[in-house]
Amino acid sequence: MRGWWREISGLVLPVACGGCGRPRTLLCPECGRALYGAGARRVRPCPEPPGLPVVHAAAPYEDAVRAVLLGHKERGALGLAGPLGVALAGAVRGATAGSPAGAAGPLLLVPVPSAPGAVRARGHDPARRIALAAAGELRRAGVPARVLAVLRQRRAVHDQSGLSARERGVNLAGALEVAAGGGRLLEGGRTVLVDDLMTTGASLVEAARALSATRERLIPASGQLNAAVVAAPALSFGMNRN
Helix, strand or coil: CHHHHHHHHHHHCCCECCCCCCECCCCCHHHHHHHHCCCCEEECCCCCCCCCCEEEEEEECCHHHHHHHHHHHCCCCHHHHHHHHHHHHHHHHHHHCCCCCCCCCCEEEEECCCCHHHHHHHCCCHHHHHHHHHHHHHHHCCCCEEECCCEEECCCCCCCCCCCHHHHHHHHCCCEEECCCHHHHCCCCEEEEEEEECCCCHHHHHHHHHHHHHHHHHCCCCCCCEEEEEEECHHHHHCCCC
């Protein structure tokens, strides 16, 4: 019921810009440029955890971008999934720009799953919703893409808030797995891990571990796994050493 109400209220209630609060617009031009106007770049957290895939982000996690992500994730402003999907699609393009010319198959966007309790509390799964919007944006641009939500939690984890980078890594180690039958869905396409936000990189490391183990078993020599996120800390852009 809560998720249904959010869907309906997002259509009928007055809106304000998710970034700055300007009335009668979902996202104003200035906040849109902050979200996806600069182009995706590779990002690295500091310290960079072992096992982190190559990550591209659309924007620094600050000011308007932070407000938009929190509005969608925590306050149920579901209409913001569209603009966030545009940003994520740009990051996916950046993540796959170096793919071999002969790479075949659709882009398979695999969202990092939220904890079931968090999904129930929020009434939606933010990363999956943004991934679906990104896949739609890519298809409209002529790029075959679909979302495969094949990762799931195999054990409970603690709330990440307040944990250090090392503590987050320990908290998440071994927490994810590919759902039964999910591995076969990964054949015949180019897999990209996706999430709304990268902070320490711990979630992407664990997701990459779970996904890579299955890919290597079913698709030998499947190559490097890349990841794309909407936003990352500003410092992680400064750590780009390409």
